[in-house]
Amino acid sequence: MFFRPTSSAIALLALAGPALADVTPVQVWQNWIDYYKANGYVVTEGAREQAGETLSLRNVVFAYDAPQDGAKINLSAPEITLTATGDGKVRTVFSDEMPVRLDFTDEEGKPVSVAGALHMADFEMISSGSAGDMTHDSRAGEAGVTLATITDAEGEKPLPVSVKLVNLTSRQHVVDGAATAIDATGSADRLELSADLGDHEGHATVKGTLDKVAGEVSYALPKGISIGQDLSGALKAGLSMSGKLSTEGVLMDIAATEKKEDGGDKTTQAKVDAKGIDLTFSLAQDGMKYQTSSDASSVEVKSPDLPFPISYAAQSTTGDFQVPVSKSDQPQPFKFAYSVAGLTIGDALWNSFDPGKKLPRDPASIDLDLTGMAKINADLFDPALAETATQADAAAPAPGKDPEQAADEAEAAAGGSAPDAAADGTAADGATADGAAAEGTDTSEMPAATPDPFAPTEITLNKLAVDAAGVRLDASGSVSIPDGSTVETPVGQISARLDGANGLMDKLVEMGLVQSDQLAGFRMMLAMFAKPAAEGSDALVSQIEFKQGGEIFANGQKIK
Secondary structure, eight states, rough: OOOOOOOOHHHHHHOOOOOOOOOOOHHHHHHHHHHHHHEEEEEESSSSEETTTTEEEEEEEEEOOOOOOOEEEEEEEEEEEEEOOOOOOOEEEOOSSSEEEEEEEEETSEEEEEEEEEEEEEEEEEEEEETTEEEEEEEEEEEEEEEEEEEEEEEEEEEEEEEEEEEEEEEEEOOOOEEOOOOOOOOEEEEEEEEEEETTEEEEEEEEEEEEEEEEEEEEEETTTOOOTTHHHHHHHEEEEEEEEEEEEEEEEEEEEOOTTTOOEOOOOOOEEEEEEEEEEEEEETEEEEEEEESSSSEEETTTTTSEEEEEEESSSEEEEEOOOOOOOSOOOEEEEEEEEEEEEEEHHHHHHHHTTOOOOOOEEEEEEEEEEEOOOSSTTTTHHHHHHHHHHHHHHOTOHHHHHHHHHHHHHHHHHHHTTOSSOOOOOOOOOTSSSSSTTEEEEEEEEOOOSEEEEEEEEEEEEEEEEEEEEEEEEEEOTTTTOOOSSSSEEEEEESSSHHHHOOOOOOOOHHHHHHHHHHHHHHHHHEEEEETTTSEEEEEEEEETSOOEEEEEEEEO
């Protein structure tokens, strides 16, 4: 029930509700503490008072340190009161406002602090059941987080951000056993979002509403395991979770204003309207799944930099992402699928390049379905893997910077040439100035390259279908990656068919967008990869073969 903004969305989902396990206030509170400790929190009490059937706690602090990115969250509850109701139940209420503070470092490693508060208006929780099988029903007229200030190297600045749930209800069913099993559901009439961010160079405002928000989550939490501190270890111990989020509609208004060179303001506005959004997820040792779908959606953008508003809409979209997360010597299945149906763009954009309506404006569609097998060479949630990636990013040259220049700068920062460097540029350990090993150098002690944590062994393109502007592309096929090879040198074949390409090119010439001689080179290149279909219509077919050793053939002709 407590909001905790960290880099781990999984840890946030763990806060669906405390694992209460008895009907007396003291037992309820102790089990609550045990639950949050299992999720990586440190809970401290400022004062405790027992008066009859009421337990009062003051200045309670819930503190959490994120293990991967060093972020810290500190939430203070001025007062928590637990009271036995006399019928075997316990009623819990909180202070209406609880200060919250988030500390982290920016991209330059400088400290940043965000201060705000958690609001819980008209909140109560009723716990019932038995010690090992408890149900907790809660409600709140309003529940949300309001941020107030952000402090960085430039000082303290206002940070007006608010997220609020209206008429929130929830239920948590907790069963205590070898692992704590939790099933939680919740819903709210709406979620309201508001933000106004900016500085002297400009600012952005966001206002949004999600109607009829609902969610559910189920998970098994192994005893003695902290998922907040070691998610990878928790998965190995048997952690599993699944859930669903949904909303009947999303309406967002975004405005970004920046200063122009003449001192005036330039404002870009965007509006997003989406209906029927559903998201499901699951996580366990055997893999992670993320699936989403939405009904009709539309986006409109207005900007002084654009001659007219840009708008587009889709009848429906779906996504399906499934990936293994645990290290294994055997390949494991993965999937990526995405589709958009009924995709349209506004007439203003169409008319900008096709005022005569030469091209068909029928709704477009995209359908991609990709599956395969991959070797997982490291647990994907292992903190050591994230640390290795961070170190690699820090050591990589800045974009656009020559690697030799980066090496020179690193050498200069270290105080000049490497110690005992030879006059010919050969380092004392036998490596030449450009990093290559000198002849005769023993490289047996050099560390081996770290294998990619996610290494595909088979990739199957079940379907790729694109239909737009009178042209349709269909492709399918599969490839494998032999031992010792990479995805750049697969073995297998892909078959494709392209309908309407020649007709589209003829219309582009008729519209004056391209010259016929400009298309001549493109047609010749296309002929290298495709040939006319057997039926003789405006269709091209192609079969691309990837062979051992990196050779590539198109319709039997070697192209690499």
